[in-house]
Amino acid sequence: MALTRKATGGGIRGREGIAGWLFVIPMIVILGLFLVIPIFMALWVSFTNWQGNTNPFSIGQGTELVGAKNYTDLFARDGLTRDNFMQSLGNTFYYVLLVVPLQTVLALALALLVNNKMLKGKSFFRTAFYFPSVTSSIAIATVFLFLFSNSGAVNSLLDLFGVDGPNWFTDSRGVLHLLFNAVGVDNPGWAQGEILGRSLWDWLSGPSVALFVIIFLVVWTTSGTFMLMFIAALQDLPVEVDEAAALDGVSKWQKLRLVTIPMIRPALFLVITLGLIGTWQVFDQIYVMGKGAPDGTTLTPAFLSYQQSFGNFRYGSGAAMAFVVFVIIIVLTRIQRYVLTDKDERKPLFGIGGRR
Incomplete structure (x- = not known):
């Protein structure tokens, strides 16, 4: 009888499996309808010249299948599309290079400060540090726009000097x-050579002052969220670790570098990964604070994809930009996961190399 029940999936375990599927199926349907299917539809659109006025799957009725043309236009064809896209990649490279380390270090520093047993008023400081993260990014960007306008408070202060x-x-x-x-x-x-349609001198321009303002805004508004993740990781550390470090007489810097950071590596990986994804997809601050001005120095791939799709009605080109950014995020995430993994536990990077 027991064998029959096990074979037919009956009994308590069988009912648990049915109940589990009943709870999971609604979420699978929702994710499938609003995430998976739209992703594949966007991938299809990236291989067409769809302009948004017909069915994207009706080939021959105003929509043509152009293959990889939308992708090659971004990298190999001279024109405004490639120039703008390459400029947006250059801007975002500097943006990511500055935002991710700064927000990670600041979030960890705030977490260590708030987690200090000697600190009084921890609830107040946690709320104060986290408050910018729960405030509307559009509202904060609008405030910054007024602060740095021609007649804003920052420029008025600079005039005094x-x-x-x-x-x-x-x-x-x-x-x-x-x-x-x-x-x-x-x-x-020596900087006149071209790389993907831009001179080396243009690639080495660095972030503009306007982009630095956006970098400061984003670091300030995102560090609070990542601080909570680090606090959760720090509070999960065993008390014996602190006691052992105190008995060994290590300094605070040695304890942080050799004990704390290695033990919170999963949280560090999560913070850096979310930081990479968020920085490569930055849109709302760019939309509010100039739409790429001045002279395209705050242009990002996410905003350019939106502009191509909903401004120029070139949905195929906009979707291609989005998938290029998707691939960049996957590659960078894989690299940083490889770097943060212990040498003895590393798997081959992109299936190449590694331990045998």
């Missing part, structure tokens, strides 16, 4: 170009 604020914050040159110009270097011959 004799700095021409409006011209400074609307300068389209990157900070690296400003530093090069300060030492007399301006578009040298």
Whole structure:
């Protein structure tokens, strides 16, 4: 009888399985309808010249299948599309390079501060540090827009020190170009070679001052959320670890570097991964604070994809940009996971190399 029940999936375990599927199926249906299917539809659109006025699957009725043309236009065909996309990639590269480390370090520092047993008023500081994260990003971006406008508070303060604020914050040159110009270097011959349609000098421009303002805004608003993740990881550490470190007489810096950070590595991986995804998909701050101005120095792939799709009605090109960013995120996430994994536990990177 027991064998028959086991074979037919009856009994308590069988009923648990049925109950489990009843709870899971609604979420599978919702994710399938609103996530999986739209992703595959967007992938199909990226291989067409769909303009949004017909059925994207009706080939021959105003929509043509163009293959990989939308992708090759982004990398190999001279024109405004490639120029804008490459500029957005260059902007986002510097944006990610600055935002992810800064917000990670700041979040960990805040978590260590709030988790200190000697600190009084922990609830107040946790709320204060987390408050910018729960405030509307559009509202904060609008406030920053007023602060850094020509007649804003920041420029008024700079005027007191004799700095021409409006011209400074609307300068389209990157900070690296400003530093090069300060030492007399301006578009040298060794920087004239082209990479993907842009000169090396343009790739080395660095973030503009306007992009630095957005970087400061994003670091300030996101560090609170990541602080909570680090606090949860720090509070999960065994008490014996602190006692052993105290008995060994290690300094606070040695304890942080050799004990705390290795033990919260899963939380560190989560924070960096979410940071990479969020920075490569930044949109709302860009939309509110200039839509790429000045001179495209705050342009990002996410905003450019939106602009191509809903502004120029080139949905195929916009979808192709989105999938290029998707691949970049996957590659960077795989690399940073490989870096954060112990050497003895590393798997081959992209299926190449590794231990045998």
